[in-house]
Amino acid sequence: MISRAGGGERLNGVKLPPFQSLLSDHGADIHRMLRAMVGPNDADDCWQETFLSALRAYPGLTSAENLRGWLMTIAHRKALDAHRARKRRPVPVSDPPERAAAEAPGNEPELWTAVRRLPVKQRTAVTLRFAGDLSYIQIGEIIGCSEAAARQNVRAGLAGVRREWVR
């Protein structure tokens, strides 16, 4: 269709899908990843913050490639914020009750609880790999390390989970 419509044509020429499709395509996966990272109690808040931030920044994106990775990067940042905030505020109950974990991703809630006990980088790497289905290169971009280091973090994380799991 000829488009010399009055204004509005995107200046940077990037063709972005309507934001609603980001929600439908990745909303559930991002939520699963956040549950794995911060637990069910904070996941909903983090999810809201993730998509609000994404919506704010969306028209300014200079590339429409790998929108999923872009969303996961934002979600990762929000998860770290949530961790920091939790450390600062007094915690009346030490941890969310294990009951709630029954709603955790996948069919093995205890497994994801074990993932949450890993050091941050390993936890993130494992989550992005298995809940987010990202490549090692993409995981490296998000947590700020090389592809090899991302692979190593996943491997170490899985070993940690396995130790916890057999205990």
Next chain:
Amino acid sequence: MNTAMQAELLRRAREEGLVDVAYTTLDGPLGTLLLASTDKGLVRVAFANESEDEVLQELSDKLSPRVLESPARLETVRRELTEYLEGSRQEFDLPLDWRLVRSDFTRRVLEATERIPYGATSTYRDVADAAGNVRAVRAAGSALGSNPIPVVVPCHRVLRTGGDLGGYGGTLPRKVFLLDLEAGRPHLV
């Protein structure tokens, strides 16, 4: 993720003014209509013969990629269209956003079309004339074919000289349905 979370996100996005294009669908005798609004008004009505994905992508490209499904923002549009399609409303009282109209000539053609009263018809020649160029009959037809807000901007009221139906972006059966509706003729769907 569940619908309550999506609703909460939408509420906060609206509060912050982050929903540039809101859309919803409406089922009725014309099939499913896709309706889209900006803060200026109704910007797009699409029939089901256009793919929803393509229409939403067009809105994203030409207006803003902040396109979100938001039925609440289109409540008035839905109500007026429903009343119209039931035969209980003859005029729309809706602000319109003309940004998807592709040229000044098209805009003048569509504005002339808006002035055709309910139940009446006009011709391609007459709307071309009203738009300032009586000889641009074919251009007027193409302008009407590109109408981004059909039904509400009643391009179905424009026929060929001599009474032949002419064309319709939403396909001819819908044009016939709308003409029958406005003439008070019973219509078999």
